[in-house]
Amino acid sequence: MSPAGIAITIAACIGAAAAIVFFCWYSNSKLGVSKYEIDSSKITLPFRIVQLSDLHAKRFGKKNCRLVKTVVKLKPDIIVFTGDIIHLYRKPGEDAAIELVEQLAKVAPFYYVSGNHEMRYKNYREFSKKLADAGAIVLENEYVMTHGVALVGLGCAHLKNNKIFEITPDFDTYKILLAHEPQFLRRYARAGYDLVLSGHAHGGQWRFPFTDQGVYAPGQGLLPELTSGEHILGSTHMVISRGLGNSEFPLRINNRPEVVVIDLKHGDK
Numbered sequence: 001m002s003p004a005g006i007a008i009t010i011a012a013c014i015g016a017a018a019a020i021v022f023f024c025w026y027s028n029s030k031l032g033v034s035k036y037e038i039d040s041s042k043i044t045l046p047f048r049i050v051q052l053s054d055l056h057a058k059r060f061g062k063k064n065c066r067l068v069k070t071v072v073k074l075k076p077d078i079i080v081f082t083g084d085i086i087h088l089y090r091k092p093g094e095d096a097a098i099e100l101v102e103q104l105a106k107v108a109p110f111y112y113v114s115g116n117h118e119m120r121y122k123n124y125r126e127f128s129k130k131l132a133d134a135g136a137i138v139l140e141n142e143y144v145m146t147h148g149v150a151l152v153g154l155g156c157a158h159l160k161n162n163k164i165f166e167i168t169p170d171f172d173t174y175k176i177l178l179a180h181e182p183q184f185l186r187r188y189a190r191a192g193y194d195l196v197l198s199g200h201a202h203g204g205q206w207r208f209p210f211t212d213q214g215v216y217a218p219g220q221g222l223l224p225e226l227t228s229g230e231h232i233l234g235s236t237h238m239v240i241s242r243g244l245g246n247s248e249f250p251l252r253i254n255n256r257p258e259v260v261v262i263d264l265k266h267g268d269k
């Protein structure tokens with residue numbers, strides 16, 4: 001090969017490597033914001049929810065400054081976190097979780113439910129107290145009233161049993177459920193929720209380009225149906241966050257970390 005040919009080959013290899021590195025960084029560290037607007041005649045006081053999920057102890061900048069800045073800019077009325085704030089199988093990362101909660105609880109009320117990583121964490125009881133001390137409102141099979149709606153948190157250990165039917169308020173108000181795993185949508189709808197916010201599926205980890213299809217989700221297997229976006233079953237809306245960090249799959253492909261925004265408004269439906 002001529003010297004010019006060698007130079008062109010080396011430049012092409014460097015360019016391809018740089019493109020791959022950028023694509024991996026973009027897929028794993030460039031925060032995206034997804035916005036939804038949901039109307040209901042039961043909403044009397046419009047408000048904005050920012051949903052975060054599946055941090056898995058990841059940091060976006062020092063002390064998660066990029067994530068905090070993104071949330072602050074969105075001006076939430078409440079923030080909800082739908083499980084897996086730590087990472088069970090690597091270093092749990094309590095510090096990353098606590099420092100994020102401390103900052104965001106000053107922005108808006110911060111509601112938290114557990115995910116499967118917390119459920120299996122041997123120090124979860126102590127850790128949930130630390131979350132509460134940092135300013136989180138930990139909803140473990142209980143509800144609070146906020147902005148005229150009932151906000152219910154279902155602990156991850158109870159997704160498959162009848163606890164959901166015991167803890168669902170029976171009065172006629174707009175009901176929002178925070179439940180980590182989305183694949184029980186039918187059960188959540190049967191319990192009468194207007195809106196369910198979930199995470200867990202990480203968008204299917206690797207996503208096919210130009211489609212809404214992920215490759216794999218725990219509990220759903222290959223080519224899963226419920227990994228991101230808005231789904232409607234009867235009168236129940238579900239919004240699934242693709243989450244922020246990684247767990248067993250170490251790398252997201254074509255699947256940016258996601259901050260979800262939901263504007264709830266009064267409407268005719």
Ligand SMILES: [Fe+2]
Pocket residue numbers: 054056083084115200201202243247
């Ligand atoms: Fe997760």
